[in-house]
Amino acid sequence: MTRDIYITEVALRDGSHAISHQYTVEQVRKVAKALNDAGVPYIEISHGDGLAGSSLQYGLSRTNEMELIEAAVTVADRSKIAVLLLPGIGTVKELKEAAKLGAKMARIATHVTEADVALQHIHAAKDLGMETVGFLMMAHMAPIEKLVEQAKLMESYGADTVYVVDSAGYLLPDQVAERIRALKQSIGVNVGFHGHNNLSLAMANTLAAIKEGATRIDGSVRCLGAGAGNTQTEVLVAVLDRMGIKTGVDLYKMMDLAEDIIAPILQTPQEITRDSLTLGYAGVYSSFALHAKRAAAKFGIDSRDILIELGKRKVVGGQEDMIVDVAAEIAKSKAISI
Amino acid sequence: MDLAKVKVAILGSGNIGTDLMMKLGRSDVLELTSVIGIDPESEGLKRARELGYTAIDTGIEGFLERPELADIVFDATSAKAHIRHAKLLKKAGKKVIDMTPAARGPFVVPAVNMGTNLDADNINLITCGGQATIPMVHAVNRVSPVEYAEIVATISSRSAGPGTRANIDEFTETTSRGIVEIGGAKKGKAIIILNPAEPPILMRNTVYALVEEGTMDEAKIVESIKQMEKNVQSYVPGYRLRTDPIIDGNKITIFLEVEGAGDYLPKYSGNLDIMTAAGVKVAEEFAKNQLAKQLV
Numbered sequence: 001m002t003r004d005i006y007i008t009e010v011a012l013r014d015g016s017h018a019i020s021h022q023y024t025v026e027q028v029r030k031v032a033k034a035l036n037d038a039g040v041p042y043i044e045i046s047h048g049d050g051l052a053g054s055s056l057q058y059g060l061s062r063t064n065e066m067e068l069i070e071a072a073v074t075v076a077d078r079s080k081i082a083v084l085l086l087p088g089i090g091t092v093k094e095l096k097e098a099a100k101l102g103a104k105m106a107r108i109a110t111h112v113t114e115a116d117v118a119l120q121h122i123h124a125a126k127d128l129g130m131e132t133v134g135f136l137m138m139a140h141m142a143p144i145e146k147l148v149e150q151a152k153l154m155e156s157y158g159a160d161t162v163y164v165v166d167s168a169g170y171l172l173p174d175q176v177a178e179r180i181r182a183l184k185q186s187i188g189v190n191v192g193f194h195g196h197n198n199l200s201l202a203m204a205n206t207l208a209a210i211k212e213g214a215t216r217i218d219g220s221v222r223c224l225g226a227g228a229g230n231t232q233t234e235v236l237v238a239v240l241d242r243m244g245i246k247t248g249v250d251l252y253k254m255m256d257l258a259e260d261i262i263a264p265i266l267q268t269p270q271e272i273t274r275d276s277l278t279l280g281y282a283g284v285y286s287s288f289a290l291h292a293k294r295a296a297a298k299f300g301i302d303s304r305d306i307l308i309e310l311g312k313r314k315v316v317g318g319q320e321d322m323i324v325d326v327a328a329e330i331a332k333s334k335a336i337s338i
Numbered sequence: 339m340d341l342a343k344v345k346v347a348i349l350g351s352g353n354i355g356t357d358l359m360m361k362l363g364r365s366d367v368l369e370l371t372s373v374i375g376i377d378p379e380s381e382g383l384k385r386a387r388e389l390g391y392t393a394i395d396t397g398i399e400g401f402l403e404r405p406e407l408a409d410i411v412f413d414a415t416s417a418k419a420h421i422r423h424a425k426l427l428k429k430a431g432k433k434v435i436d437m438t439p440a441a442r443g444p445f446v447v448p449a450v451n452m453g454t455n456l457d458a459d460n461i462n463l464i465t466c467g468g469q470a471t472i473p474m475v476h477a478v479n480r481v482s483p484v485e486y487a488e489i490v491a492t493i494s495s496r497s498a499g500p501g502t503r504a505n506i507d508e509f510t511e512t513t514s515r516g517i518v519e520i521g522g523a524k525k526g527k528a529i530i531i532l533n534p535a536e537p538p539i540l541m542r543n544t545v546y547a548l549v550e551e552g553t554m555d556e557a558k559i560v561e562s563i564k565q566m567e568k569n570v571q572s573y574v575p576g577y578r579l580r581t582d583p584i585i586d587g588n589k590i591t592i593f594l595e596v597e598g599a600g601d602y603l604p605k606y607s608g609n610l611d612i613m614t615a616a617g618v619k620v621a622e623e624f625a626k627n628q629l630a631k632q633l634v
Contacts, residue, residue, distance in 0.1 A: 057490050325580065
């Protein structure tokens with residue numbers, strides 16, 4: 001099959017945030033089978049924060065992610081199973097376990113300025129015979145020269161693809177375009193884009209990325225991802241088809257999956273709520289939304305105040321412990337001012 | 339007459355070695371005699387000479403020619419080098435405080451298990467995250483059994499050296515082991531995050547502990563945590579609770595911050611300061627024990 005764009009479906013990984021990491025084996029089997037049958041080339045599965053992300057910090061998984069990976073592998077005869085790993089959370093040990101179960105792609109994610117912590121994991125993934133992706137998160141937080149420097153590091157470690165990851169859903173289409181353009185000019189490997197829809201720009205940003213030469217794109221069916229979710233896969237397939245860009249994905253099958261299998265899994269529909277809009281507006285990591293909502297309820301404050309303060313403090317992905325800390329501080333200062 | 343002191347040497351003239359040099363200058367029971375490096379032009383060795391210490395620039399072999407210079411040696415080189423150093427120093431009958439992640443000797447957190455390791459000839463300090471959080475896991479566990487403890491250490495990007503970065507799995511794995519073996523939790527997990535914000539942030543640590551169902555004693559646990567804070571502060575002055583612990587059912591969340599002493603390393607690098615401070619504390623306990631034996 002010829003494809004111009006290779007889609008990685010992230011609903012079973014990024015989408016895990018939206019349902020507080022409650023996936024069951026049965027749900028994953030159904031979704032993975034449908035994605036496979038629709039012709040999606042890569043399906044990512046892990047805890048929302050990557051392998052070994054199940055924790056008090058990020059939320060405990062209902063099902064061991066290795067069981068979920070195994071379930072997906074057994075139903076996917078065409079699609080490749082991908083896993084995400086954030087160095088500092090997951091280790092080579094979990095990567096090996098996932099590879100043994102049949103995962104074929106390793107996406108190693110670091111903050112946009114910290115690519116060098118990925119060296120060990122990219123090398124390990126290569127040794128395991130996996131395809132590798134360097135995933136530069138919170139790409140809005142570094143100047144373009146820095147992004148380029150870090151992408152070159154990822155490439156030098158052996159990444160087959162380097163992604164610009166708009167974890168906060170903060171970037172505007174022109175900002176995505178200039179980032180992708182800079183990478184296309186400076187690295188030789190594939191360039192990818194992962195968006196979040198917090199400012200309703202995931203689709204526009206994805207198209208901007210594709211126009212500048214990105215060929216690896218993340219989507220989540222029915223927007224099932226952190227914050228307001230990612231670029232909606234079934235919509236992206238339709239739009240790209242109109243543009244004459246081949247994804248190799250069956251549109252009707254994706255629509256049916258979204259409607260018949262994913263919609264019932266969602267406890268609440270994926271919308272741009274005031275919290276997710278605040279994420280995109282303040283430049284905060286998308287998975288903070290649900291944690292901030294809980295902390296706001298606990299301390300009787302506005303979750304937007306927490307998110308805006310986190311943005312000011314330049315908190316990076318993974319610092320969920322800062323949410324309660326900041327919430328407690330805001331509640332305290334409010335109590336004093338009353 | 340001056341009170342007797344035990345002689346010590348620092349192997350490694352980098353940032354950690356230089357910070358140790360500053361701290362050792364203040365000790366009542368330790369006498370720093372020498373700093374050992376491999377580059378005569380290194381900043382660390384230059385500074386050692388300026389401060390009047392013997393600067394050896396021929397590595398461990400140079401020190402072994404003059405073993406009378408120290409009874410206790412800090413190894414602030416690298417995990418790989420330490421494996422060789424450990425053997426040579428053991429043969430020479432020296433006590434070794436291993437600042438690297440080599441983990442040849444028993445794990446020690448001074449506030450928790452120093453007493454049981456006074457006879458060990460090689461001590462390992464686990465990790466910075468371990469030194470900061472294991473005391474708190476222990477503080478909870480000594481009141482109510484900890485079923486599971488999880489720690490999150492956030493450090494400024496500037497304070498994470500190339501060794502830590504190239505081997506970040508070592509941090510999570512070694513710290514998790516320490517949480518169980520020294521902290522006393524039945525299960526442990528560690529997470530490390532690098533934050534590049536400028537100006538650099540202080541080291542922050544969050545400890546989550548789940549205690550056995552029905553054993554939560556809020557008042558006693560909080561009291562134990564506060565005592566432990568003081569205990570660690572006795573050798574790491576910049577170690578403190580950021581807020582009161584938060585208790586929710588059988589879960590305790592503890593927020594910590596470590597500000598460095600600013601001896602040689604900048605104050606934001608509390609993660610490095612807590613390691614050098616713990617190293618000095620271990621050496622002082624060794625020394626007191628040795629001096630007490632001499633008196634008998």
